[in-house]
Structure formats: C-alpha cells, structure tokens
Amino acid sequence: MTSIAIEQAYALLGDFRLEDISVSVESGEFFVILGPSGAGKTVLLDLIAGFIYPRQGRVLLDGADISFLPTERRHIGYMFQDYALAAAYRLHVPRLRLVPKHERVQEHRIRLEVREAA
Numbered sequence: 001m002t003s004i005a006i007e008q009a010y011a012l013l014g015d016f017r018l019e020d021i022s023v024s025v026e027s028g029e030f031f032v033i034l035g036p037s038g039a040g041k042t043v044l045l046d047l048i049a050g051f052i053y054p055r056q057g058r059v060l061l062d063g064a065d066i067s068f069l070p071t072e073r074r075h076i077g078y079m080f081q082d083y084a085l086a087a088a089y090r091l092h093v094p095r096l097r098l099v100p101k102h103e104r105v106q107e108h109r110i111r112l113e114v115r116e117a118a
Contacts, residue, residue: 003027003060004025005023005058006057009047009058012055021040049074049078050066
C-alpha cells in the first residue's frame, strides 16, 4: 500500500505560489482537496505528479523522496477534470467508443455466467 506526503513544500506555477504546504495521506485513506478557484489545488496535484518540482521541501512516496524524480518514473495517475487542462500538457486524449447499453448489459451477463460456471 502507498502513502504520499508533502513536507514544507514551496512551489511556483506562473504567478501562483504554493507556500509551506505540508500534508500526508496514508495508505487506505480517502482524501479530498477542496477549495475555491486559484487556491492551489492543481498546483498541489502537479507537485505530487511531478509536473512541477518544489523550490523547497519534499514530496515523499512510501517514505522515499521523489521530489525530483521524473513524472514518468513516479507511476502516479492523474485525472484532469477538464480536457482544457490536459491540453496545457500537450496530452493526446483519445476519443472513447461509446458502447450501446444493450451490449454492455449482454457483456455483463456473460461475465456473470462465466463466473458462476467456474
């Protein structure tokens, strides 16, 4: 199980500053970040994901300092709330094929039947 901690971090993103933030989320905890627009929620998530690095302080994953570990080596998922935010990171967001409800229901029934037969 994984724990994430931020210790006395200071980060900049454009004109926005995140100052002296400390927070920890233990394994198995459900954690929600709430706040008005401009409060620093996205900057905090960017710091955890490695899109930005702290100017001071540390980001810890299971006690290991990952403050300057590249994003692709952190193995942390990040779901943007809006595609407009994803565009800023030049991500390719594929279009999902919508499956009609009757096909999803049929697939679910098949899975249940297979599970019951096993």
